[in-house]
Amino acid sequence: MLSSRQTRWLVTGAAGMLGRALCERLEESGAEVTALDRAALDVTDPRAVDEALTAAGPDVVVNCAAMTAVDAAESDEASAHRINADGPRHLARAGARTGAHLVHISTDYVFEGGTADHATPYPEDAEPRPRTAYGRTKLAGERAALTEHPSGTAVLRTGWLYGHHGHSFVGTMVRFAGEGRTADVVDDQFGQPTWTGDLAERILDVARTHATGIYHATSTGQVSWHGLAREVYRLTGADPSLVRAIDSSRLTRPAPRPHWSVLSHEGWARAGLPPLRDWQTALAQALGDGNGWKAYS
Template identity: 50%
Template sequence: MSAPERWLVIGASGRLGRELCDALRGRGHIVAAPSRGRLDVTDRAAVARYLSDWAPDITVNCAAWTRVDDAERHEAEALRINAEAPRYLARACRATRSRLFHLSTDAVFSPAAGHPPRPFPEDHPPAPVNAYGRSKHAGERAVLEELPHRSTVVRTAWLYGRYGSSFVRTMLRHAAGQGTVRVAHDQYGQPTSATDVLCALLALADAPPARTTGVFHATCLGSTTWYGLAREVFRLAGADPDRVEPVTTASLGRPAPRPAWSVLGHDRWRELGVLPVRPWAEALAAFCRTEVSACCGH
């Protein structure tokens, strides 16, 4: 085993952050996971002080404004958390020579009209369709501008895991109940397990910084719709998939527009000689087996 490293995980109470901290401590690394009360990442001076005191080898930014619809009415606040705070972190990492892994999203993309859908490569020009996507794109630019030689933007999508709420866990609750559930059938993406994302982060950490700068996509392989995902969750939970009712995104009346296609490609991993993600259906089956067994007390 390699020597323990000092890691700083921002947003450690979230869906990915908690699993990442578990994995890092299991590997024997030294982990700082400050709460929002201990470190306000929108306070530039506080960020600089904290990193100077802790001197991490690697910083991971999992913190974000993720309320997509609310961002339409509070874009300035979303920008403070998703763009200004990452800039402060990148500057502090530059001063302390820490590597920075910054989590981003598939929502920075929108397919061009008239083009057949294909996975977006890492270097495809972003074109977000909502305020949340704009704020996350601004955060990506800030990180790569401030820390070009020691930063990695890691885009993921449709995330679920052992901690926190998620679409998958919501569908498991519906599957255990009665009645139908209405789910959009016209948005395509990649359901992704937090376990697969943390494995991707660990693979990046094991590689030299010079080979991991820029953008990587950490999503499970393949694609489906929210409707297809919900049906598969119901099937894995032993419920009738026909209880899932397909509807259009427009009929759900959400304030923020959603991209119809946000499937990501993984060419950068092939350059590293690594593909640390599974097909989405395989990852989902493993997760649902664990969740259903836990609910049933097995």
């Protein structure tokens, strides 16, 4: 196994919420990091990808680059495919050539999303049935990466991400709570809020163990968006009753949102790792973290 200090890392999408959290964690560990945002590396350009990996010589490549605008992808699936599917393919090919371990970040949107009473978490080997352009292109990216570099690719599916950088639902609720605002939040969509700090730590674990295959990198437990918002209000000292429950049928969006985004985590045993911790404990630490919520102050 390699320690993060002994490992050279290349992170794509390094200016995003997860990318920034991961780069901060790697810098804390003393690792050598090449952090590339979209301006520095266009993952849709195979020559640029090949040159970047050749120049940096990374042991581990983490692909945080993605088109995550779910509604925009519905009207421009071709662009989403170039970033979410072709990008991972180029990175995997370059990784296979250079011997780099690829950690590719994927999504719960590869699944159908069921109904609010679905009740059974999706295991890693469940049949994906994406209902959105975003989900289809992310699934294509998973398959491309695993096909091009099967002995050196780990796919980490995550969802409901929040962190200290960029925009997220939790960040918005922190701001609303601080302003004493009411919030109407859907109560018929369930998932697993996942802190970028926890996911960044798990990415380091994956690199140390050289895990390959598909893993569900979400916090354990489950909650609705309404329940999550109430917990944010409670933890920040605001009145949870200011969060009012609504039905998702009141919201009309181009891309359908999953009612059930709860994933199971049996795959981690394969890598000798435990699942991520429960979402409540992680949220409490994230909200009390000394880094603060700079994006929302």
